[in-house]
Amino acid sequence: MKEKISIVKIGGNIVDDPVALQQFLSDFQQLAGRKVLVHGGGVLASKMARQLGIETKMVQGRRITDEETLKLVTMVYAGWINKSIVATLQQIGCNAIGLSGVDANAIPSLRRSPIPIDFGFVGDPDPAKINVSFLAQLTESSILPVFCAITHDGKGSLLNTNADTIAYSVATALSEKYDPTLYYCFEKEGVLRDIHEPESLILTMTQQECETYKQQGIIADGMIPKLDNAFRAISQGVSEVVILHARNLLSGRGTLLSASRETD
């Protein structure tokens, strides 16, 4: 039987809130067993962009990562946020190591095709190419990888990458050696029937139910790519995915996803 490993993704809204982040990192430290942290970027990058006079370019509602923006997000995600999180984890006795996908070629990515839209320096990791032996080597030495959402194309370019996708890719790749649980932590209780009503939490969801909720408009906006990543992970070997509030990491209370009802 494979050993368990937890891949925990923490969203930008928690990263931006020093009190919530401190509490979360303390909980993460207490989470038993092998683990990997993936963090989002937060609003610091947008704030810095304004201060530096870097214009945010959007096409069809999506941000374009030009050269200046790539430099900025690498500075903020791989520099300040990543190293601050690692410094806090070290302080509380967690031997963390801050990484981007370029380090030890941990997460090679493919730059997204410029057709139909050129998003610039944006990449999508290939789970099959993730450096599993390196991550295993760290985890066997009780060193905890902390990933920011920057990867590279192997041709010298860094790439801005979605943090949810990194978490999915790492969890999927690690399923080769371990039995991974993927936690998507954010600022809501989980998947809600009514976004304004925490009590409307959906406790379990199969892929089929997810499709129905989407058709009914119950699942919409930013939750769609998160769930797509989650079900992709499940179909590729991740045994459990939980979507939950960052404060509930230790209790695990949130929405538990599964491939189908039979597997419950």
Place this chain on the structure above:
Amino acid sequence: MKEKISIVKIGGNIVDDPVALQQFLSDFQQLAGRKVLVHGGGVLASKMARQLGIETKMVQGRRITDEETLKLVTMVYAGWINKSIVATLQQIGCNAIGLSGVDANAIPSLRRSPIPIDFGFVGDPDPAKINVSFLAQLTESSILPVFCAITHDGKGSLLNTNADTIAYSVATALSEKYDPTLYYCFEKEGVLRDIHEPESLILTMTQQECETYKQQGIIADGMIPKLDNAFRAISQGVSEVVILHARNLLSGRGTLLSASRETD
């Protein structure tokens, strides 16, 4: 007999010059054997500080690292510069990993005493506390550590740290397991009798000769702390220190330092 390892420090002026940096990294890739790279910060941090309206505070001609400046240098050194160097090394087939001293607690530092001058978030590493087993583990796996000049105090604070001092500390610590050569690469041929005359290169220098040159004013300014770090390394187990132009890394032509003439 201990195996050889090269600790190569590259200064900010090379880091700022894309053509020189590319050539240097290509040479570094060709340097045989185990190796570690330490890089300086360059002028990008100062340029960004101006753009962001962060005032540079100086006391007695030395820069103070306040909270805003710490954030900035962490972004620039640990973020953009470190990850760009690693991306280039990966591109040319060198399995590099970008690190700050906080990562895997590689380089714990002591925050500098605020008396007589409070330099702010500035730290000095203790070679005895460097995580040698982690660096050895990387190097035995053919993963090349690339350090930026950011460390931490173990109490949650990142610390701005002199890159020459990091190189000295890492080389000294590694002498426990390896036989280190420390290379200080910069934009001059080595230690020069006449700073404007490359032909005045001093090929070898003992600590005693260094003291004489200092008294004569031949060695002055920024060269003094570099040589102090170099001779400290020699007195603590580093067998060779070479101060040289970045372009001469492979030939090794520069100023070779030794403890005394007898050891030549």
